[in-house]
Amino acid sequence: MTSNQHHHDHHAAQRDDHDAELADLLDLDAEMHGSYLDEVTEWVAQQAAEDARTVVDLGAGTGTGTLALARRFPAAELVAIDSSAPMLERLAAAAHLQGLTERLRVVHADLDVAWPDVGAIDVAWAASSLHHVADPDRVLRDVYAALNPGGLLAVIEMDALPRFLPEYVGQGRPGLEARCHEAMAAASWNSHPNWRPHLEQAGFEIAAQQVFDLEVNPAPPSIERYARAFLSRIRSALANRLASEDLDAIDHLLADDGTRAILRRRDLTLRSTRTAWVARRA
Numbered sequence: 001m002t003s004n005q006h007h008h009d010h011h012a013a014q015r016d017d018h019d020a021e022l023a024d025l026l027d028l029d030a031e032m033h034g035s036y037l038d039e040v041t042e043w044v045a046q047q048a049a050e051d052a053r054t055v056v057d058l059g060a061g062t063g064t065g066t067l068a069l070a071r072r073f074p075a076a077e078l079v080a081i082d083s084s085a086p087m088l089e090r091l092a093a094a095a096h097l098q099g100l101t102e103r104l105r106v107v108h109a110d111l112d113v114a115w116p117d118v119g120a121i122d123v124a125w126a127a128s129s130l131h132h133v134a135d136p137d138r139v140l141r142d143v144y145a146a147l148n149p150g151g152l153l154a155v156i157e158m159d160a161l162p163r164f165l166p167e168y169v170g171q172g173r174p175g176l177e178a179r180c181h182e183a184m185a186a187a188s189w190n191s192h193p194n195w196r197p198h199l200e201q202a203g204f205e206i207a208a209q210q211v212f213d214l215e216v217n218p219a220p221p222s223i224e225r226y227a228r229a230f231l232s233r234i235r236s237a238l239a240n241r242l243a244s245e246d247l248d249a250i251d252h253l254l255a256d257d258g259t260r261a262i263l264r265r266r267d268l269t270l271r272s273t274r275t276a277w278v279a280r281r282a
Helices: 003-032 034-047 064-072 085-097 136-146 176-186 195-201 223-237 244-254
Strands: 054-058 077-082 104-108 121-127 147-163 205-216 270-280
Touching: 003 223, 034 064, 034 147, 034 205, 034 270, 054 064, 054 136, 064 077, 064 085, 064 121, 077 085, 085 104, 121 136, 136 147, 136 195, 147 176, 147 195, 147 223, 176 223, 176 244, 195 205, 195 270, 223 244, 223 270
Parallel strands: 054 077, 054 121, 077 104, 121 147
Antiparallel strands: 147 270, 205 270
């Protein structure tokens, strides 16, 4: 094996591990936010044509939004676009379990490269994905061109990252989670613009805009695994941005056992905020 091949294989393995961890987190997110997804997809459907035939999920991931859209638009074909083949495989497996294989088309495509040939569409959905593309204004123009007249684009962004912990976690200084969120904001984690002017510049008319407050309390049993997975990503991303006592407190929370470990806590809640825009092609 050449050194270049070893370098490529190492980074490919790292990418696969990252995709697997992110896929697990997205699946847990779906468990946590099922009621929210029903609410926001109903809100989108109220703006859409009753006979919507093709619904596209941009940056579909493991299919959280795709499957919710399938429930909301029972007569439509679903097209799931993502640049990660493993995530699309997981999405297809979940769709199969729900009897949706005949209605689903998965498209392995990188929106940074080009708009895929998916034909004309009636509803497009971009949940926490638009801010990841290199040129979102170009992608918005592509979506506009692909939509049928009167078609809709729904853009959803997470304004406040999930909060799970009490003010004092039993170690270190109070306010650990708030300091983590401040450090993530400084690192531009999940940052996104107000999409309204971008949508209007691409030719869309804004049909509706709404803030959705999410609070899951009492929390379902899987919240411990969800909180641990999310905090683990924070720990990796902020290793050089947090004080040593905060990193030590996080390590205790991420431990497999111990009275303060997340997997053993019973004081977790889930709080977050999302903003959604629905824009229409004239």
